Amino acid sequence: MNLKTFLLGTCSAVVIAGFAQAETLTIATVNNGDMVRMQGLTDDFTKTNPDIQLEWVTLEENVLRERVTTDIATKGGQYDVLTIGTYEVPIWAKQGWLLPLDNLGADYDVDDLLPAIRAGLTLDGKLYAAPFYGESSFIMYRKDLMEKAGLTMPDAPTWEFVGEAARKMTDRAAGISGICLRGKAGWGENMAFLTATANAFGARWFDENWKPQFDQPEWKNTLDMYVKLMNDAGPQGASSNGFNENLALFQQGKCGMWIDATVAASFVTNPKDSTVADKVGFALAPDTGLGKRGNWLWAWSLGIPAGTQKADAAQKFVSWATSKHYLNLVAEKEGWANVPPGTRTSLYANPGYQKAAPFAKMTLDSINAADPTKPTVKPVPYVGVQFVAIPEFQGIGTTVGQLFSAALAGQMSVDDALAQAQQVTTREMTRGGYIK
Amino acid sequence: MARAVSTRRTAAFTIAAWIVALIIFFPILYTIITSFKSETEAIQGFSLIPSGTVESYVEVQTQKDYFKPFMNSVMLSIGSTLIALLISVPAAWSMAFSPTKKTKDVLMWMLSTKMMPAVAVLVPIYLIFRDFGLLDSRLGLTFMLTMINLPIVIWMLYTYFREIPGEILEAARMDGASLWGEIIYVLTPMAVPGIASTMLLNIILAWNEAFWTIRLTTTNAAPLTAFIASFSSPQGLFWAKLSAASTLAIAPILIMGWFSQKQLVRGLTFGAVK
Numbered sequence: 001m002n003l004k005t006f007l008l009g010t011c012s013a014v015v016i017a018g019f020a021q022a023e024t025l026t027i028a029t030v031n032n033g034d035m036v037r038m039q040g041l042t043d044d045f046t047k048t049n050p051d052i053q054l055e056w057v058t059l060e061e062n063v064l065r066e067r068v069t070t071d072i073a074t075k076g077g078q079y080d081v082l083t084i085g086t087y088e089v090p091i092w093a094k095q096g097w098l099l100p101l102d103n104l105g106a107d108y109d110v111d112d113l114l115p116a117i118r119a120g121l122t123l124d125g126k127l128y129a130a131p132f133y134g135e136s137s138f139i140m141y142r143k144d145l146m147e148k149a150g151l152t153m154p155d156a157p158t159w160e161f162v163g164e165a166a167r168k169m170t171d172r173a174a175g176i177s178g179i180c181l182r183g184k185a186g187w188g189e190n191m192a193f194l195t196a197t198a199n200a201f202g203a204r205w206f207d208e209n210w211k212p213q214f215d216q217p218e219w220k221n222t223l224d225m226y227v228k229l230m231n232d233a234g235p236q237g238a239s240s241n242g243f244n245e246n247l248a249l250f251q252q253g254k255c256g257m258w259i260d261a262t263v264a265a266s267f268v269t270n271p272k273d274s275t276v277a278d279k280v281g282f283a284l285a286p287d288t289g290l291g292k293r294g295n296w297l298w299a300w301s302l303g304i305p306a307g308t309q310k311a312d313a314a315q316k317f318v319s320w321a322t323s324k325h326y327l328n329l330v331a332e333k334e335g336w337a338n339v340p341p342g343t344r345t346s347l348y349a350n351p352g353y354q355k356a357a358p359f360a361k362m363t364l365d366s367i368n369a370a371d372p373t374k375p376t377v378k379p380v381p382y383v384g385v386q387f388v389a390i391p392e393f394q395g396i397g398t399t400v401g402q403l404f405s406a407a408l409a410g411q412m413s414v415d416d417a418l419a420q421a422q423q424v425t426t427r428e429m430t431r432g433g434y435i436k
Numbered sequence: 437m438a439r440a441v442s443t444r445r446t447a448a449f450t451i452a453a454w455i456v457a458l459i460i461f462f463p464i465l466y467t468i469i470t471s472f473k474s475e476t477e478a479i480q481g482f483s484l485i486p487s488g489t490v491e492s493y494v495e496v497q498t499q500k501d502y503f504k505p506f507m508n509s510v511m512l513s514i515g516s517t518l519i520a521l522l523i524s525v526p527a528a529w530s531m532a533f534s535p536t537k538k539t540k541d542v543l544m545w546m547l548s549t550k551m552m553p554a555v556a557v558l559v560p561i562y563l564i565f566r567d568f569g570l571l572d573s574r575l576g577l578t579f580m581l582t583m584i585n586l587p588i589v590i591w592m593l594y595t596y597f598r599e600i601p602g603e604i605l606e607a608a609r610m611d612g613a614s615l616w617g618e619i620i621y622v623l624t625p626m627a628v629p630g631i632a633s634t635m636l637l638n639i640i641l642a643w644n645e646a647f648w649t650i651r652l653t654t655t656n657a658a659p660l661t662a663f664i665a666s667f668s669s670p671q672g673l674f675w676a677k678l679s680a681a682s683t684l685a686i687a688p689i690l691i692m693g694w695f696s697q698k699q700l701v702r703g704l705t706f707g708a709v710k
Binding site: 026028030031032033036039055056057058059060061063066067070071073074075076077078079188243244245247248251252261263264267273 | 475476479480499500558559562563566571572650651654655658662665666667668669670671672673674
């Protein structure tokens with residue numbers, strides 16, 4: 001072998017090695033239990049796709065949102081797969097920031113996705129993100145305390161019943177609050193709960209002409225009920241309680257009822273963390289007889305940014321992570337109770353899942369009862385149950401959330417909070433060009 | 437009598453100093469305490485006595501690789517500090533020993549860049565990084581950290597250099613020292629405590645910088661600040677895990693600060709009393 005042949009051979013080997021080099025997908029995600037679990041199970045994906053490597057970027061929810069928005073808006077191309085919520089999907093799809101998921105594979109069975117969840121991730125008939133786990137909200141309650149109060153929780157209670165039960169279950173001496181609800185300010189914190197609750201009271205954020213509606217009696221009824229109920233039967237310092245704080249209170253046996261995300265059901269019934277695991281019952285979020293319940297709809301979903309250079313590999317990964325196969329994989333490795341909920345109809349028909357998750361039926365009923373395209377009693381020009389899917393909502397929602405949190409803390413009256421909410425929202429919507 | 441009063445005053449000052457030190461150190465102490473609690477304990481309320489569990493450390497180690505972000509932090513903080521010193525020693529020398537009419541304005545202008553909120557230039561900087569292919573690169577981030585801390589480094593060195601009598605440099609010049617000889621062989625050895633403390637402070641600032649290090653990186657160049665940020669969870673308890681991650685992230689710099697405190701204090705008080 002002469003030098004020329006040797007060099008030619010070496011160069012060819014280098015070129016072939018370069019072509020054969022694995023493609024690396026960068027996936028942006030939040031640190032939720034289900035997401036962390038998925039990171040531990042990716043061997044199953046890389047085994048069948050040896051040419052694709054996975055790199056994870058895990059960030060706090062708001063930082064992730066800001067980071068991903070900057071990258072997409074500037075076409076930075078730093079991410080190939082994004083974890084995004086139901087709020088972002090319709091807005092970003094409309095902006096052309098997401099690729100439609102039209103190549104998820106023959107056995108993906110897109111019709112198996114829960115219709116309400118699928119509708120929230122679809123724009124103009126195209127799916128722009130695949131749900132990894134979905135949730136609604138419902139009532140989690142202490143069966144023993146309900147019995148002690150001499151009441152029986154119906155499957156579909158009214159706010160009147162919930163108010164009465166909360167007051168009867170409250171035992172300040174024993175440190176038990178009848179009801180724990182979100183009070184921490186934020187569009188995804190107290191405003192998620194209050195917007196969904198307002199839907200049940202016939203309220204809406206905007207009328208058909210985008211005029212803010214905080215000056216209407218429906219919002220007054222909602223906020224009056226909330227503040228009075230929390231003063232009578234809520235925990236101390238409720239205005240700083242979000243999902244995690246209420247979860248801790250409920251797990252320690254300090255709440256009679258908690259209305260929050262259905263995903264919490266697996267936490268409060270897990271005997272490893274919860275002192276009341278065997279005493280928890282579930283019911284639909286309350287209504288007021290107007291035809292809408294106060295339950296929201298959310299799905300952490302996987303989308304592909306339009307700027308990625310690795311769209312095919314990214315679709316393969318999204319398809320794997322949100323497939324029936326993945327649900328079976330989790331069940332096989334970690335048990336049915338740990339399967340990500342709220343995405344596929346077939347999961348709720350599975351006897352293994354029904355047995356492991358006593359809250360399965362109520363979760364499914366809650367998800368099915370939410371309609372993001374018709375969220376309110378009166379007509380509205382927007383999509384979204386506990387949010388309004390417009391870019392301005394994050395800012396407006398958080399400002400209004402601060403006002404309502406202040407009303408809960410007693411720093412201002414309900415009337416003042418509503419008047420200021422109306423003023424701020426009108427100003428921002430005018431600035432945004434929605435109101436002339 | 438006078439001695440008794442003096443002793444009492446010293447004791448009072450000592451106690452006051454300890455209280456102030458404890459108040460300043462308390463957030464770090466409580467983070468370390470929380471890291472040895474279970475998640476339920478951590479969110480239960482204020483308590484200084486942890487159960488002593490190390491489950492959060494185990495969980496943090498299982499979930500994420502510590503070594504890669506740690507090495508990135510080391511490279512970024514030391515790299516940016518060395519480059520900043522290379523630029524700022526001659527700059528500070530020039531301003532301290534050959535001031536012009538505009539020197540004060542230049543110094544103020546440099547400091548004014550620190551007054552602008554970082555988020556105001558996020559998009560322009562992001563676009564520049566994108567166009568130069570510097571996103572998620574150690575080179576880009578080293579450059580960024582150098583630029584961020586340069587005004588502080590120049591200001592600190594300028595202050596130290598001003599304390600050195602100009603006559604010594606004149607004497608060196610009389611003996612035939614060149615400009616660089618003057619800076620390297622005369623000025624630098626005299627200003628070593630000042631340079632050392634500036635270097636240590638700059639390493640600490642670069643190590644702790646969180647805004648740009650999180651926003652300009654994804655996986656390759658992400659330092660320990662991104663490692664900490666990854667443990668905050670919207671749904672699920674995370675205080676203990678976050679505290680364990682923070683403790684692991686600050687431990688190296690705390691240990692470094694502890695061993696170099698003599699130099700740090702000497703440098704920070706350099707020239708304070710003449």
